[in-house]
Amino acid sequence: MKGSIKNKIIISFVTTLTVIICVYVFVVSWQLHQKTAEQADLLAQELTSQVYDTVGGYHAVTISLLDSLLEGVERYGLSLTRHSPIAATIVRQQQESIVEFLQISAVKEAIDFTLIFNVNGELQASSGGSRGYRPGDRNLPAHLDQYHFLTVANTVDAILQDELQFRITPQESAAREKKSALHGLVRLDHAFLKNLGVDQSKIADKGAIALVAAGIVRDDFYIPAGIVVVGKLLNGLNKPFQSFSDATSVATVLYMDTAPIAFAGFNSGENEAVDPAELVISPDLALAISLENQPTKSVMTLAGDRYISTCTPLQDMDQTPAGILCTSLPEKQIVAIQQSLLHHGMSTQKGIQKWLVAIGAVMILIFIILARIIATSITRPLEQVVAFTMKVGEGKVFHRLHTTSGDEIGTLSRSIDAMLDNLAVAQQRNEKLEDRLRLAKKMEAIGTLAGGIAHEFNNILYAMLGYTDLAREDVPEGSSTRTHLDHVLQAGERARKLVQQILTFSHQREEDLEPVKVDAVLLEVVAWLRTTIPSSIEVSQDIQTVNRSVLADAAMIHQLVVNLFTNAVQAMSGKGLIAISAKAIERAVDDTTVLAALHPGEYIEITVSDNGPGIEPEIIDRLFDPFFTTKEVGQGTGMGLAVVHGIVDTLGGLITVESELGKGASFHVYLPVMAEESLS
Amino acid sequence: MIKGVLLICFFMLYLFPAPVKAEEITIVGTGSGPLILKEIGKAFRQQNPDITINVPRSIGSGGGIKAVGNDEYLIGRVARGIKDNEKHYNLTYLPIARVPIVFYVNPNVPVDNLTNEQIIGIYSGKIFDWREVGGHNARIKVVRRQEGDSSLSVLLQSFPHFKDSPITEFSKTTYSDPDTIELVEKTPDTIAFGAYSDVMKRKVAVLKMDGVSAIDSAYPYYGVFALVFKEKNRTGGLKAFIDFAASPATAGAIKKGGGLPVLMSAE
Numbered sequence: 001m002k003g004s005i006k007n008k009i010i011i012s013f014v015t016t017l018t019v020i021i022c023v024y025v026f027v028v029s030w031q032l033h034q035k036t037a038e039q040a041d042l043l044a045q046e047l048t049s050q051v052y053d054t055v056g057g058y059h060a061v062t063i064s065l066l067d068s069l070l071e072g073v074e075r076y077g078l079s080l081t082r083h084s085p086i087a088a089t090i091v092r093q094q095q096e097s098i099v100e101f102l103q104i105s106a107v108k109e110a111i112d113f114t115l116i117f118n119v120n121g122e123l124q125a126s127s128g129g130s131r132g133y134r135p136g137d138r139n140l141p142a143h144l145d146q147y148h149f150l151t152v153a154n155t156v157d158a159i160l161q162d163e164l165q166f167r168i169t170p171q172e173s174a175a176r177e178k179k180s181a182l183h184g185l186v187r188l189d190h191a192f193l194k195n196l197g198v199d200q201s202k203i204a205d206k207g208a209i210a211l212v213a214a215g216i217v218r219d220d221f222y223i224p225a226g227i228v229v230v231g232k233l234l235n236g237l238n239k240p241f242q243s244f245s246d247a248t249s250v251a252t253v254l255y256m257d258t259a260p261i262a263f264a265g266f267n268s269g270e271n272e273a274v275d276p277a278e279l280v281i282s283p284d285l286a287l288a289i290s291l292e293n294q295p296t297k298s299v300m301t302l303a304g305d306r307y308i309s310t311c312t313p314l315q316d317m318d319q320t321p322a323g324i325l326c327t328s329l330p331e332k333q334i335v336a337i338q339q340s341l342l343h344h345g346m347s348t349q350k351g352i353q354k355w356l357v358a359i360g361a362v363m364i365l366i367f368i369i370l371a372r373i374i375a376t377s378i379t380r381p382l383e384q385v386v387a388f389t390m391k392v393g394e395g396k397v398f399h400r401l402h403t404t405s406g407d408e409i410g411t412l413s414r415s416i417d418a419m420l421d422n423l424a425v426a427q428q429r430n431e432k433l434e435d436r437l438r439l440a441k442k443m444e445a446i447g448t449l450a451g452g453i454a455h456e457f458n459n460i461l462y463a464m465l466g467y468t469d470l471a472r473e474d475v476p477e478g479s480s481t482r483t484h485l486d487h488v489l490q491a492g493e494r495a496r497k498l499v500q501q502i503l504t505f506s507h508q509r510e511e512d513l514e515p516v517k518v519d520a521v522l523l524e525v526v527a528w529l530r531t532t533i534p535s536s537i538e539v540s541q542d543i544q545t546v547n548r549s550v551l552a553d554a555a556m557i558h559q560l561v562v563n564l565f566t567n568a569v570q571a572m573s574g575k576g577l578i579a580i581s582a583k584a585i586e587r588a589v590d591d592t593t594v595l596a597a598l599h600p601g602e603y604i605e606i607t608v609s610d611n612g613p614g615i616e617p618e619i620i621d622r623l624f625d626p627f628f629t630t631k632e633v634g635q636g637t638g639m640g641l642a643v644v645h646g647i648v649d650t651l652g653g654l655i656t657v658e659s660e661l662g663k664g665a666s667f668h669v670y671l672p673v674m675a676e677e678s679l680s
Numbered sequence: 681m682i683k684g685v686l687l688i689c690f691f692m693l694y695l696f697p698a699p700v701k702a703e704e705i706t707i708v709g710t711g712s713g714p715l716i717l718k719e720i721g722k723a724f725r726q727q728n729p730d731i732t733i734n735v736p737r738s739i740g741s742g743g744g745i746k747a748v749g750n751d752e753y754l755i756g757r758v759a760r761g762i763k764d765n766e767k768h769y770n771l772t773y774l775p776i777a778r779v780p781i782v783f784y785v786n787p788n789v790p791v792d793n794l795t796n797e798q799i800i801g802i803y804s805g806k807i808f809d810w811r812e813v814g815g816h817n818a819r820i821k822v823v824r825r826q827e828g829d830s831s832l833s834v835l836l837q838s839f840p841h842f843k844d845s846p847i848t849e850f851s852k853t854t855y856s857d858p859d860t861i862e863l864v865e866k867t868p869d870t871i872a873f874g875a876y877s878d879v880m881k882r883k884v885a886v887l888k889m890d891g892v893s894a895i896d897s898a899y900p901y902y903g904v905f906a907l908v909f910k911e912k913n914r915t916g917g918l919k920a921f922i923d924f925a926a927s928p929a930t931a932g933a934i935k936k937g938g939g940l941p942v943l944m945s946a947e
Contacts, residue, residue, distance in 0.1 A: 170850045171805050221821035221870075222850035 005382065009375035010368070017367045021360040029353050036345040043345075044338040051308050051334050052297055058250045059295055059310040059327035065240055066314075066325065069232060070211045074183040076109045077213035077230040080116075087217050087225035090118050098125040099132030106130060112210065112233045113196045116217070117144045118226040119164060121157065128197025139195045144227065149192070151317045152182050152214035153229045160216050160224050170222060183213035184317040187256070188231075198233065208235040209256050209314070209323045234323075235261040249333075251307060253279050255324040258286050265328075266303050278303040281324065289313050290321045299331065306331040381409045385416060392420065422590075432597045439624070440649050446626055454502040461499060465492040501639050504559070513651075515549035515674055518557060518604050522582050525561045533565065536574055542581035546604055548673040556647045563640040564608040564667055570631065571612035571665065582606045584673065595670065598654050602673040609666035615659040623657060644669075703917040705755060706734040709744020711857050712759035712830055713779040713905045715877040716937030720776070723933040724924050731917045738857075741830055745769060748908050754918055756908040759830040759875070771908040776925045777939035778902040780876040780894040781834045784884040788868040791815045793888040800841050802871060805848030810869060822851035823863055823872035831874050834903040875903065877938030897940055905939060 080086055089097045102114050107130045116124045121144035123135045135142055147153055159180065163173040189207040194200070202208065212231040216224050234254055241252040245265030254262040258281045266274040279302050289296045290313040300309045307328035316322040381403065388401055400420060403413035472485040522543050530539055550557075561580070568578045585605045587595045595603075615623065622628050624645035629638030644667075648655045652672050659665035707717065714735060721733035735757070739747065742763075744756030749769025762773055783799060785791065791814055794802075801807035802820055810818050824847050825832045836843045854860040857878050864870045865883045876894040879886060892899050907922060914922060924930065931941045 166809060169805065170808055171848070174850075220852040221819070221823075223819045223821065 004379070006372075006375040006379040009378060010371045013371035013375070014364065014368050018364055021363055025353075025356045025360050028356055029349075032349050032352055036349045040338070040342040040345045043341050047334060047337060047341070048308070051329055052310070055250070055308055055310045055327055055329050056295060056297075058244075058248060058329075059312065059325075062241065062244065062250075062252050062325060062327050063312060065244065066211075066234075069234075069237075069240065070183055070185075070213075072109070073111065073211045073230055073232045074213040076105075076111055077183070077215050077228060080105075080114070080228045080230065081215040081217045083217075084220045086116070086228070087219035087223075090116065090124055090217060090226040091219070093124070095125050095134045099127065099134060102127040103130060103132040106132075110232065111230050112198055112202070113193075113231045115140075115147075115150075115153070115229040116226060117153075117157075117228075119160065119224055121145060121227075124226060126196060128193075129199050131197050133197060138197055140192075147229075149186065149188065150212065150214070150229055151186070152184065152212055153227060155180050156182055156214045156216055156227050160227060163216075163224060173216070177216060181317060182215060183211070185314055185322055186210055186212050186231075186316045187322045188233075193233075202233050202236045204235060204256060204259060204261055206256055206259065208233045209254070209261065209316075210234065237262045238264045241265070249329070251302065251328045251330070253281075253302065253326045253328070255281055255286065255326070256322070258283055261323070274303045281326070285311075286324060289324055300326065300328060302328065308334065378409075381405065381413070385409065385413050388413075389416060392416075429597045436597070436649075439645075450502045450626070454499045458496070458499045458503070461492060461495055465489065465496065468492060498639075501643065504643060513551045513553055516552045516554050516557060517546075518550050518552070518606070518671065519543050519546050519582055521554050521557045522561065522580070522606065525558050526580060529562065529565050533569060533578075534574060537569060537572065538577045540577065540579045542579070542583075544581075544583045546582070546584045546673075548584065548602065548604070550604060550651065550671045551674050552651050552671065556651065560644050560647045560669065561606075561608070563644045564669075567640050567667075568608060568610035568612065568665075571615075572610055573612075576611050576664075578608065578610045580606070580608050585670070587670075595654070598670060599672075603653070603670040604673055606669040606671070607666055608669075609664060611664035614661040614663055615657065615665050616661065617659075620657055620659065624655075703731045704734055705731060705918060705921055706736060706753055707755050707757045707907070708736055708739055708747050708753045709757035709908075710741040710759040710830060710905075711738025712741075712875045712903065713777065713877045713937065713939055714738075715880075716777050716779065716905055716934055716939040717757060719933035719937035720925050720930050723930060724921055727924070728917070728920060731921065733921070742766075745771060745908055748910065751910075754909060754913045755922070758906050758908055759903045760833060761904075761906075762908070770910065772911050772914075773906050773908055774922065774926055775904045775906045775942045776930070777905040777934045777937075778942060779905045779939050780899045780902045781831045781873060782876045782879065782894045782901075783871060783873045783887045783889070784864060784879050785871045785887060786864050786866075786868050787883060787885050789815055789871070789885065791887065792885060793891060795890055796840055799839070799889075800845070803842070803847050803851075804845040805850050808850070818869045821867060821870040822848060823860060823870050824851045824853055825860065825873070826853055826855050830903055834901060835873060838901050875938075880938045894938075895935070895940075897943075899940070902940065904942070 083101075086098060086101065089095070089101075098116055102116070102125060105111075106114060106127050111127075112129060114125075114127045116126070118124050123140060123142050123144070125135070126133045126138065126140055128138075133140075141147060144153060144157055156177070159168075159173055159176050162168045162176075163170060168176070186209070187207060188210050190203055190205065193203050193208055198208075210231040210233045212229060214227060214229045217226045217228050219225050235256075237254070241254075241262065241264035245251060249265065251265030252263060253260045260276045260279040260281075263274070263276070263279055266279070281300065285298060285300070289298075289311045292313070295310045295312045298309050298311065300307050308331050309326050309328035311324050311326040313321055314323040314325055385401065385403075400417040401413040402417065403410045468485055468488050472482060472489065475481045475485065523541075526539065526541050526543070533539065565578060565580075568576075572578075583605055584602060586602050587598045587600050589600045591600070619628075619630070624641050625638075626642040627638040628642070631638075645655060648669055648671070654670045656668045656670075657665060658668070717733075717735050721735065724733065725731070741758035741760045744753075744758055745762060745766050746769075747753045748756040748771055749766065756771075758773075759779060762769075762771060783794065789810060791810065794813060798807065798813050802813070802822060803824070805822075807813060808820050810816050810820055852863070854863060854872070857874055860872050860874055861879055861882050861884065864872045871887075876886065880894075886894055888894075889899065889901065907925060909918070909922065928941070934941050
């Protein structure tokens with residue numbers, strides 16, 4: 001069914017919803033896209049910040065690693081100070097023994113150099129790496145006074161001298177040793193380290209950064225025997241940092257100035273050591289770092305990659321910058337994670353979009369089904385009405401829709417019902433009109449026939465009556481022939497009247513019509529009738545003044561009323577009440593009473609009613625037939641009401657009868673009133 | 681056949697007069713004051729030649745108490761009182777002699793007398809140079825015994841203010857009497873403390889305390905040398921020895937051994 005309302009509803013419904021859904025999906029996707037990108041950004045930032053935090057944490061660990069290394073050095077130094085054989089051998093100048101001992105324990109403890117002085121500050125023994133040396137073996141200064149750069153040794157010596165000179169008690173001396181900073185970081189120059197015998201490969205051109213500790217060597221009785229200085233180079237100290245790196249994948253670099261002296265965590269796994277030259281730190285960054293009191297965050301380029309780093313300056317015991325320690329994580333890991341985040345975000349977003357589209361499609365499908373259902377529910381009544389009216393068009397409907405729904409279709413069907421009702425009424429009227437027409441035609445035919453006959457008959461009658469009159473004149477008065485001829489004349493008179501009536505009946509035409517004030521005519525007629533009707537019959541009247549005229553003949557009106565009165569009188573057989581009333585009425589457009597047979601407009605209603613025996617229902621239809629009478633033969637001609645009917649027809653009105661057996665009958669005559677302005 | 685041989689041996693024992701078997705008394709315990717016990721033993725032997733007194737090496741006072749308490753030995757020698765947790769052994773504690781606890785130095789130290797305060801000063805670390813107490817210019821090398829040592833306990837108990845301040849950490853701790861004495865003999869400038877009887881014959885110089893020498897009965901710092909035993913074992917030779925040791929007859933022997941008689945009456 002192309003172009004059906006149902007399809008229209010469905011299409012419009014579905015189209016609207018599709019549009020809405022598409023817009024919705026689009027907006028949501030767009031928002032999603034935005035948010036995802038935002039999220040990815042935020043996450044990336046979070047991640048970077050976290051990484052910096054992590055690096056910071058690792059950095060703290062590597063710093064503490066240095067601290068623990070220093071602690072180790074200090075402990076070693078301390079162990080030497082408590083080692084009474086050393087004290088004894090110092091006192092006894094048994095340098096071989098000391099040297100042997102230092103060799104072994106240095107290797108054991110991974111200490112890079114040791115210096116031992118006696119209480120007079122004279123160098124007793126030294127070791128560099130795994131070798132021990134007596135004074136003179138190496139080109140080392142022979143006296144403690146020449147070791148200014150070893151601040152720790154000088155500090156300890158001061159305490160020692162105070163004790164030896166009895167300026168302080170041994171307890172005070174011990175307390176001071178505890179309080180003083182007898183361990184820390186120093187920069188040592190190349191020459192000194194070379195003279196110590198330290199492994200050349202460990203020393204950069206600029207020398208080395210070392211962790212040193214010093215202490216007073218005492219014998220069993222805690223009597224000072226000398227001073228010991230121990231040191232551990234940080235140059236090439238990759239291993240401690242390496243194990244940390246292995247565990248955490250963090251990279252560490254220790255710088256002396258801008259050159260890396262120790263590092264770990266840069267191997268890409270192919271056992272290829274990284275070239276230290278690629279780890280050099282920019283002088284600007286180095287300077288910036290050393291000026292800060294706290295760890296500095298930065299992004300450094302190391303071994304060709306970018307690293308997120310935290311760096312701390314290392315100061316020696318004189319508070320001068322000695323080096324920098326940096327802990328880093330490769331940025332590319334983070335970048336990879338960021339990419340992955342973004343990628344995941346995007347694929348999540350796509351996933352959600354797909355879902356949205358899928359849901360949208362499903363929803364549209366559901367909407368189509370729903371739309372169908374809804375549309376059907378709307379249009380089915382309509383279809384019923386349509387089917388119904390089609391049947392009506394074919395004339396096959398005799399019932400009504402009787403819809404009770406409140407919507408427009410309900411109203412429509414109720415209107416259709418009303419229309420059908422009207423149609424039925426109109427049909428009825430039509431039928432009635434047709435009946436009337438038939439009747440009228442019948443009447444006309446009869447009238448014409450009767451007229452013709454009457455006319456002829458009149459002529460015959462005229463001859464008959466004429467000659468009879470003449471014959472009557474020829475016979476003597478009182479003779480039986482004269483009596484017989486009188487009877488003939490009486491009969492002939494009656495025949496003449498009848499013929500007159502017939503002629504009146506058949507000659508009713510519209511020629512002599514003029515506006516007639518009906519109410520006036522009625523008053524006149526009724527007045528006349530009162531005088532002629534037997535007094536046993538009461539007459540009541542209610543003739544209203546109507547300021548309108550009827551296009552009629554006054555004689556006709558006169559005849560009409562007289563005939564009706566006559567009929568009533570005859571029905572009541574001498575006693576009763578006849579009422580006559582006249583009023584103006586309006587036949588409304590939607591009138592469905594008997595007036596429906598009339599054209600809409602204004603009418604005068606003339607009612608003549610009696611309280612006689614009434615009229616039997618079977619004969620009501622035949623009341624207005626010519627020659628129809630209920631009286632015995634010779635009592636009436638049966639033309640009275642026919643004449644009335646003819647007059648009413650001629651005037652374009654209507655006559656109706658109501659009757660109730662035993663109660664009486666009422667005749668209603670409706671005559672159309674002329675339009676006020678003009679005549680037709 | 682064996683039975684017959686055994687029977688003959690048995691009869692032979694009866695035939696020959698049984699020689700008087702020499703009784704052995706083993707006294708275990710402290711290493712303190714061995715000389716005292718030796719001298720008492722010598723004196724006792726003169727009167728009881730058939731009884732031998734054995735004085736094995738030191739197992740400490742505690743070791744002695746435990747050994748006697750567990751019936752491993754009949755008699756012990758102690759240089760301190762019975763502790764509360766040793767009371768359950770129900771041993772009799774019989775003081776025999778007083779063992780003076782003395783301070784002694786390496787012969788190179790030119791000091792022979794120290795006051796109470798000086799000792800305290802030295803052992804607390806405040807005085808750390810011999811010069812401060814009238815000696816030469818040298819750091820005082822302080823030697824002390826391990827915690828729980830009997831002579832240390834005596835000092836802590838009876839030496840006024842000794843326990844007020846902790847012994848200086850700048851000291852060397854020794855763990856036996858012989859080690860201590862040897863150290864002081866060999867090392868100049870050392871000072872240590874211990875039982876007089878241990879050191880009186882060695883190459884160390886015993887210091888007077890506030891002018892009072894160790895052999896003076898008025899010497900204030902001493903441990904008590906005592907015998908411990910179970911009453912039920914106080915029979916026969918043991919009883920004889922115990923009674924002898926507790927009697928005033930041992931005064932001379934005690935003195936010879938470097939101790940002082942137990943104070944019973946004013947002497």
